[in-house]
Amino acid sequence: xxxxxxxxxxxxxxxxxxxxxxxxxxxxxxxxxxxxxxxxxxxxxxxxxxxxxxxxxxxxxxxxxxxxxxxxxxxxxxxxxxxxxxxxxxxxxxxxxxxxxxxxxxxxxxxxxxxxxxxxxxxxxxxxxxxxxxxxxxxxxxxxxxxxxxxxxxxxxxxxxxxxxxxxxxxxxxxxxxxxxxxxxxxxxxxxxxxxxxxxxxxxxxxxxxxxxxxxxxxxxxxxxxxxxxxxxxxxxxxxxxxxxxxxxxxxxxxxxxxxxxxxxxxxxxxxxxxxxxxxxxxxxxxxxxxxxxxxxxxxxxxxxxxxxxxxxxxxxxxxxxxxxxxxxxxxxxxxxxxxxxxxxxxxxxxxxxxxxxxxxxxxxxxxxxxxxxxxxxxxxxxxxxxxxxxxxxxxxxxxxxxxxxxxxxxxxxxxxxxxxxxxxxxxxxxxxxxxxxxxxxxxxxxxxxxxxxx
Amino acid sequence: xxxxxxxxxxxxxxxxxxxxxxxxxxxxxxxxxxxxxxxxxxxxxxxxxxxxxxxxxxxxxxxxxxxxxxxxxxxxxxxxxxxxxxxxxxxxxxxxxxxxxxxxxxxxxxxxxxxxxxxxxxxxxxxxxxxxxxxxxxxxxxxxxxxxxxxxxxxxxxxxxxxxxxxxxxxxxxxxxxxxxxxxxxxxxxxxxxxxxxxxxxxxxxxxxxxxxxxxxxxxxxxxxxxxxxxxxxxxxxxxxxxxxxxxxxxxxxxxxxxxxxxxxxxxxxxxxxxxxxxxxxxxxxxxxxxxxxxxxxxxxxxxxxxxxxxxxxxxxxxxxxxxxxxxxxxxxxxxxxxxxxxxxxxxxxxxxxxxxxx
Numbered sequence: 001x002x003x004x005x006x007x008x009x010x011x012x013x014x015x016x017x018x019x020x021x022x023x024x025x026x027x028x029x030x031x032x033x034x035x036x037x038x039x040x041x042x043x044x045x046x047x048x049x050x051x052x053x054x055x056x057x058x059x060x061x062x063x064x065x066x067x068x069x070x071x072x073x074x075x076x077x078x079x080x081x082x083x084x085x086x087x088x089x090x091x092x093x094x095x096x097x098x099x100x101x102x103x104x105x106x107x108x109x110x111x112x113x114x115x116x117x118x119x120x121x122x123x124x125x126x127x128x129x130x131x132x133x134x135x136x137x138x139x140x141x142x143x144x145x146x147x148x149x150x151x152x153x154x155x156x157x158x159x160x161x162x163x164x165x166x167x168x169x170x171x172x173x174x175x176x177x178x179x180x181x182x183x184x185x186x187x188x189x190x191x192x193x194x195x196x197x198x199x200x201x202x203x204x205x206x207x208x209x210x211x212x213x214x215x216x217x218x219x220x221x222x223x224x225x226x227x228x229x230x231x232x233x234x235x236x237x238x239x240x241x242x243x244x245x246x247x248x249x250x251x252x253x254x255x256x257x258x259x260x261x262x263x264x265x266x267x268x269x270x271x272x273x274x275x276x277x278x279x280x281x282x283x284x285x286x287x288x289x290x291x292x293x294x295x296x297x298x299x300x301x302x303x304x305x306x307x308x309x310x311x312x313x314x315x316x317x318x319x320x321x322x323x324x325x326x327x328x329x330x331x332x333x334x335x336x337x338x339x340x341x342x343x344x345x346x347x348x349x350x351x352x353x354x355x356x357x358x359x360x361x362x363x364x365x366x367x368x369x370x371x372x373x374x375x376x377x378x379x380x381x382x383x384x385x386x387x388x389x390x391x392x393x394x395x396x397x398x399x400x401x402x403x404x405x406x407x408x409x410x411x412x413x414x415x416x417x418x419x420x421x422x423x424x425x426x427x428x429x430x431x432x433x434x435x436x437x438x439x440x441x442x443x444x445x446x447x448x449x450x451x452x453x454x455x
Numbered sequence: 456x457x458x459x460x461x462x463x464x465x466x467x468x469x470x471x472x473x474x475x476x477x478x479x480x481x482x483x484x485x486x487x488x489x490x491x492x493x494x495x496x497x498x499x500x501x502x503x504x505x506x507x508x509x510x511x512x513x514x515x516x517x518x519x520x521x522x523x524x525x526x527x528x529x530x531x532x533x534x535x536x537x538x539x540x541x542x543x544x545x546x547x548x549x550x551x552x553x554x555x556x557x558x559x560x561x562x563x564x565x566x567x568x569x570x571x572x573x574x575x576x577x578x579x580x581x582x583x584x585x586x587x588x589x590x591x592x593x594x595x596x597x598x599x600x601x602x603x604x605x606x607x608x609x610x611x612x613x614x615x616x617x618x619x620x621x622x623x624x625x626x627x628x629x630x631x632x633x634x635x636x637x638x639x640x641x642x643x644x645x646x647x648x649x650x651x652x653x654x655x656x657x658x659x660x661x662x663x664x665x666x667x668x669x670x671x672x673x674x675x676x677x678x679x680x681x682x683x684x685x686x687x688x689x690x691x692x693x694x695x696x697x698x699x700x701x702x703x704x705x706x707x708x709x710x711x712x713x714x715x716x717x718x719x720x721x722x723x724x725x726x727x728x729x730x731x732x733x734x735x736x737x738x739x740x741x742x743x744x745x746x747x748x749x750x751x752x753x754x755x756x757x758x759x760x761x762x763x764x765x766x767x768x769x770x771x772x773x774x775x776x777x778x779x780x781x782x783x784x785x786x787x788x789x790x791x792x793x794x795x796x797x798x799x800x801x802x803x804x805x806x807x808x809x810x811x812x813x814x
Binding site (some may be wrong): 042098100102103106108109130131194211212214220221222223238272274275276277286289291412413415416419422423426430432437440441445450 | 483504505506507508560564566567611650651652654668670672674675676677720761762763773776777778779
């Protein structure tokens, strides 16, 4: 009867596997109440200063990219020095925006009071507005005029100030000063110019014995970064903003199609074929290794490219991104804000912490020590800030004119809209289809997602 | 009579005790398996949003419809409006209508999945959720190719480490290392090795061998992505497969081989007449393990391909966390469950047949 035994054993094994599957599925699908407790574990409390009875404890969920966590913890210390009786903990969160959003959503799903202040991406206020308090009711009204109006508008949903701007980002063109000098070029002001220069430099450098040279690197992977890059191309070519602020789908237009087809032509010529798998850090790795003459990236790459381990230190500069038919370059608006959870037990104190961290002095420290772009306009005229990052002054216009992604108009569907968009552009870049076909289909996809009219 | 009655009462009592002893196991099963699964089944019939205060409504089978509906439409040849003659392109091939004009848009829109020709006519296959159909296809292709490769390689490795040689114990331990590495970590490692320039191991290797230009984008080009995933998985799980097969080999008595050797059977003959048939049950168990595991692959796809190619599980994750469509994500979970269930049943049936043969 060995046969029978074996059969039973197998059945048992299969059942065990199936149960494992269920548990796996259930884990993601089912909002198990104990789940949110887990992410709280890696919390690194900032020096608990002898907790006394009646102390209020505030937790800030903040980013930990580069020096971020360090700077936020220092700001928490300063707040605690000024406000005895309040303990501010800093919770570090995943580096990738998408993962961070996943963590936040678990807190919100459980309506958890675990975290009081959230660091949120510039594209989230629309989607997450319902989970945050109106900061105007907590004294933000007095200081909000100091910040860039475009960001304040982005963070205002139905008249409610969802988050206070903390630091901003905009796409920049990094170029190698030594290369441009060698080939006698001026920094490119149009995409066509960039193409010409890139082709010449690539030919020259490869002939000079660097077969790894690729000239122009950017973010072409199928992710949010591609939405930023593609929006810059389209906007600089007068191709609109994917979905206009008055909720019309504008993406399927000749200007947008033209520039995206042009960009698809870069892949495998002036940019490596692998660029369709590049994120910010992949581009920076090639650039910092000295194997590219141009890079599209965010300001954070500036201080890192000047670092001791960088092959391009001292040999590069930044400029606004090139222009298309519109005559002016466009930079996508990025950056992070601080929002106060509606489920917080002490929203007043939490709002105080958020406003403190985003005030003039604290943004200045972040700008000087971490070269993070402040959102307070006056800081762009501050001598200490300008000394640390000279390009803040010369590129002031780029930062204040940055193009916002259509996140507020499409809330709460921005992520679906953006995913449809970058997957569509990605399929053009990899040559699976052309922009005419892709955008015709995308237009209908966006209509399905949002229900808006097509222009 | 009396003693028999007493005996059956005792038996009944024992039966009751047995049931009582089963209760904890049943409760655990109920809490950790039945309840979440029931919840998922129920949610899959609603339009529930993740982390949102939006009212949840019951939508029936809408989620399943929008995931799985497919249609085939015939593409008519384009006609020149002036001459009323069928159109041909420059190479003399007939020009057909564009699929986007043919596929129905109401009540749900169909997107183009594939075009194909049959009996001289051109057709388009449309699906409401092309990404999910792609994800199913990707996962199945991944599962079949990786499991077949793992079985073949694993069998070879198991045969080698089953034989007697010096350092056998150390080899057996060392061969398990890839399997012991956390998948996310090994995926990152492979990400570096597959880098699209000569910082990557494979590009350097191919370049040194004189093929490729040193800039092959393994993870970004749609032709190579899936095979890269198969490579990572085969590297990682072959040792596990080998271990299961090795355990099976050790249950085969040495006397059989001795007898075969005396009868003059060659090692090859011994393998096909003794090892292979007696290894079948162990092989079947290993296959079930690996197939069911491969069908729910998540980590490798998520780390290496993100949102450029989905497996069924990463598409599920994207719909839940990215798009916050909890209802739709639950429906995907149920579909995955059914597919895996189908495979499991198939294997049990196949195994049953095998067992009868060996018996």
